[in-house]
Amino acid sequence: MSLEQFKNRNVGTQNYTMLDLGERPKTGWDRFKQVARRSVKLELFTGLKVTFREMIKALFMGEMHTIKYPFEKLPISPRYRAIHEMKRLLESGHYRCIGCGLCEKICIADCIRMDTRYDENQRKEVSEYTINFGRCIFCGYCAEVCPELAIVHGGRYENASEQRASFALFEDMLTPLDQLNQQQEFPGFGAVSPDADKKIKKTPLAY
Amino acid sequence: METFAFYLFSILIVGLFCVTVMSRNILYAMTSLAAGMVLISGLFFLLGADFLGVVQLIVYVGAVMALYAFGMMFFDATGTVKENNTPATTVFLLGGLSAVVLVVIFAAPAIGGNVHALYPTPEGATNPQAVGLVLFTKYLIPFEVAAVMLLVAMIAGIILAGKKMDKSLSRMKDESAVSEKDVK
Amino acid sequence: MDGYIIATVIKAVLVLSIIAALAGFGTYLERKVLAFMQRRLGPMHVGPYGLLQLAADGIKLFTKEDFIPSGANRLIFMIAPMITAATAFIALAAVPLLPEFKLFGVTVKPIISDLDIGILFVLGMMAAGLYGPLLAGMAQNNKWGLLGAARTAAVFLSYEVVTGLSILAPIMIVGSLSLIDFNNYQAGGMGEWLIWKQPLAFVLFLIAGFAETNRTPFDLIENESEIIAGYATEYSGMRWGMFFIGEYANMITIGFLASLVFLGGFNDWGFLPGGLAIILKVSFFFFFMLWVRASWPHIRPDQLMWLCWKVLMPLAVINVTITGFVMMV
Numbered sequence: 001m002s003l004e005q006f007k008n009r010n011v012g013t014q015n016y017t018m019l020d021l022g023e024r025p026k027t028g029w030d031r032f033k034q035v036a037r038r039s040v041k042l043e044l045f046t047g048l049k050v051t052f053r054e055m056i057k058a059l060f061m062g063e064m065h066t067i068k069y070p071f072e073k074l075p076i077s078p079r080y081r082a083i084h085e086m087k088r089l090l091e092s093g094h095y096r097c098i099g100c101g102l103c104e105k106i107c108i109a110d111c112i113r114m115d116t117r118y119d120e121n122q123r124k125e126v127s128e129y130t131i132n133f134g135r136c137i138f139c140g141y142c143a144e145v146c147p148e149l150a151i152v153h154g155g156r157y158e159n160a161s162e163q164r165a166s167f168a169l170f171e172d173m174l175t176p177l178d179q180l181n182q183q184q185e186f187p188g189f190g191a192v193s194p195d196a197d198k199k200i201k202k203t204p205l206a207y
Numbered sequence: 208m209e210t211f212a213f214y215l216f217s218i219l220i221v222g223l224f225c226v227t228v229m230s231r232n233i234l235y236a237m238t239s240l241a242a243g244m245v246l247i248s249g250l251f252f253l254l255g256a257d258f259l260g261v262v263q264l265i266v267y268v269g270a271v272m273a274l275y276a277f278g279m280m281f282f283d284a285t286g287t288v289k290e291n292n293t294p295a296t297t298v299f300l301l302g303g304l305s306a307v308v309l310v311v312i313f314a315a316p317a318i319g320g321n322v323h324a325l326y327p328t329p330e331g332a333t334n335p336q337a338v339g340l341v342l343f344t345k346y347l348i349p350f351e352v353a354a355v356m357l358l359v360a361m362i363a364g365i366i367l368a369g370k371k372m373d374k375s376l377s378r379m380k381d382e383s384a385v386s387e388k389d390v391k
Numbered sequence: 392m393d394g395y396i397i398a399t400v401i402k403a404v405l406v407l408s409i410i411a412a413l414a415g416f417g418t419y420l421e422r423k424v425l426a427f428m429q430r431r432l433g434p435m436h437v438g439p440y441g442l443l444q445l446a447a448d449g450i451k452l453f454t455k456e457d458f459i460p461s462g463a464n465r466l467i468f469m470i471a472p473m474i475t476a477a478t479a480f481i482a483l484a485a486v487p488l489l490p491e492f493k494l495f496g497v498t499v500k501p502i503i504s505d506l507d508i509g510i511l512f513v514l515g516m517m518a519a520g521l522y523g524p525l526l527a528g529m530a531q532n533n534k535w536g537l538l539g540a541a542r543t544a545a546v547f548l549s550y551e552v553v554t555g556l557s558i559l560a561p562i563m564i565v566g567s568l569s570l571i572d573f574n575n576y577q578a579g580g581m582g583e584w585l586i587w588k589q590p591l592a593f594v595l596f597l598i599a600g601f602a603e604t605n606r607t608p609f610d611l612i613e614n615e616s617e618i619i620a621g622y623a624t625e626y627s628g629m630r631w632g633m634f635f636i637g638e639y640a641n642m643i644t645i646g647f648l649a650s651l652v653f654l655g656g657f658n659d660w661g662f663l664p665g666g667l668a669i670i671l672k673v674s675f676f677f678f679f680m681l682w683v684r685a686s687w688p689h690i691r692p693d694q695l696m697w698l699c700w701k702v703l704m705p706l707a708v709i710n711v712t713i714t715g716f717v718m719m720v
């Protein structure tokens with residue numbers, strides 16, 4: 001089934017195929033004939049055939065369905081909203097966050113806390129940045145609002161922990177420097193969509 | 208060895224049947240009766256009558272007792288039954304007397320040394336063959352009459368049970384269900 | 392005489408331990424086969440390929456709380472699972488498991504007791520096995536248990552008739568009730584197998600066997616969607632496990648009976664030696680039971696009774712009559 005078919009919720013307008021079940025037996029004689037016909041045609045063995053075929057497929061043709069979860073994981077959509085990631089600039093390796101504080105402002109669960117100061121070059125520097133994942137509802141507003149694509153949602157969804165609330169520090173979420181060359185530009189939630197240029201409209205200037 | 212087994216079986220059978228008679232709990236009575244039946248088939252095996260032993264097992268244990276059990280399910284099997292107490296001395300006297308009479312009847316020929324087989328087992332016949340030979344030569348008519356009797360009983364049972372067999376309770380419409388209630 | 396007794400005791404202990412172990416192994420096989428048929432892996436983590444799952448289950452069953460409900464009849468509640476397990480193993484006493492073989496110069500007959508009426512004994516013992524579920528259901532003071540017990544009585548009583556009648560036709564042909572005679576009758580290779588002479592009896596026996604071992608199309612005695620676990624509702628721990636050992640032992644017994652009576656028993660099969668042949672046949676029947684469980688849904692209780700009394704029993708009677716006519720002519 002393709003994705004479009006899958007998403008079609010207009011139940012009743014789709015092309016259903018009606019099964020031809022034939023006439024239901026009415027008299028006892030009809031019922032007897034049905035039983036006899038089904039027994040002679042060995043209809044029951046079709047079921048056996050199906051299960052045996054599936055077993056052969058699973059065992060010898062590599063079509064086993066099981067994912068051994070903690071060892072194997074299914075790929076997830078890039079737009080999945082899991083634990084946040086902080087991105088770096090590709091050229092310099094410096095983190096992208098400019099300390100504007102928009103994410104802190106927009107966070108509806110009030111779970112982001114950041115502190116900034118001016119460094120020696122009079123640039124804004126993030127001195128403290130934590131997200132309380134005990135409160136975060138993964139709505140994605142922070143990533144949506146970030147002007148620099150600095151905070152995005154990543155794909156790490158296993159966040160069971162021993163504490164009730166676990167805080168994540170800026171450094172934990174930041175792409176490690178040695179993996180900078182693997183940083184993808186559009187991997188996660190909150191990034192500009194690929195067709196952003198087409199969607200953009202000029203703001204009318206005349207009033 | 209066989210004597211030991213015989214006495215073991217006998218004591219167990221008598222004990223179990225005593226439980227059947229004495230117990231006030233339906234479940235105990237039924238279980239001990241069934242167990243006693245199994246042990247009686249053990250006595251048959253001891254005598255070398257394998258076929259009869261197995262028939263005892265299948266007919267009495269497998270079928271008759273299971274039917275009793277089926278009947279028991281309509282009672283509360285875990286509770287105890289309140290028995291109607293008749294004068295204990297009378298019951299004891301009558302029961303004991305009939306037991307003594309039965310024992311005397313069966314034991315007298317054995318003591319007199321008068322027991323001999325009317326139809327001795329032919330040489331080399333296996334157990335089922337021996338039973339079959341006697342059953343289908345000397346006792347053919349009683350055997351057939353018993354079969355006819357069972358057939359009559361079966362037909363009577365079907366007629367008694369099957370009066371409303373063509374009506375399905377689950378498929379009955381509401382109106383007829385109401386009328387059923389009214390009738391009651 | 393003494394040697395005979397000692398040999399019998401050794402054989403009994405061997406059969407008991409091997410079949411009990413196989414019954415436990417059967418649960419592992421069942422889970423694996425069902426999993427493969429649904430394209431899953433089944434137990435994988437305890438030991439290599441989950442083989443030690445068996446031991447883990449055993450430990451779990453042994454250490455579980457042995458629970459007896461307060462309203463239950465304690466004594467009967469406690470002995471009921473033993474009846475199931477015991478009758479299942481006693482039934483195996485009259486089944487020849489392997490061909491005769493020589494061990495240290497002594498000829499060993501792998502049958503505990505060679506009765507003249509082996510097949511009847513097995514059927515009788517399986518009939519007595521109905522008391523396990525029956526008493527368990529009645530003793531536990533639980534509605535589901537009682538319903539399970541009622542179904543047990545109905546199913547076993549009805550399907551014993553079919554088992555007996557279906558196996559009557561082969562008995563008439565062979566002219567003996569001993570399972571060894573059945574085996575020897577089919578000694579002449581695959582063409583002599585009784586299944587070719589009695590295909591209908593084979594099918595009927597297999598269907599009735601499914602009902603008597605309480606396997607899937609007919610597992611209404613402990614049908615979880617309707618009556619929780621039926622007679623085993625209040626059971627836990629090893630007592631519950633005993634019901635299962637009994638059930639799997641019964642499956643093995645039915646497998647042995649079907650292969651001895653219809654599929655040539657332990658005669659040499661082509662290049663296969665007899666011992667291996669019968670093990671293969673019994674394994675096939677065991678696999679077939681699991682296969683059917685993976686494939687077919689179970690049926691309603693009224694359909695079960697309908698099938699027994701209106702289809703299988705008339706067919707069995709017709710089969711016996713026709714066999715009788717053919718033998719007379």
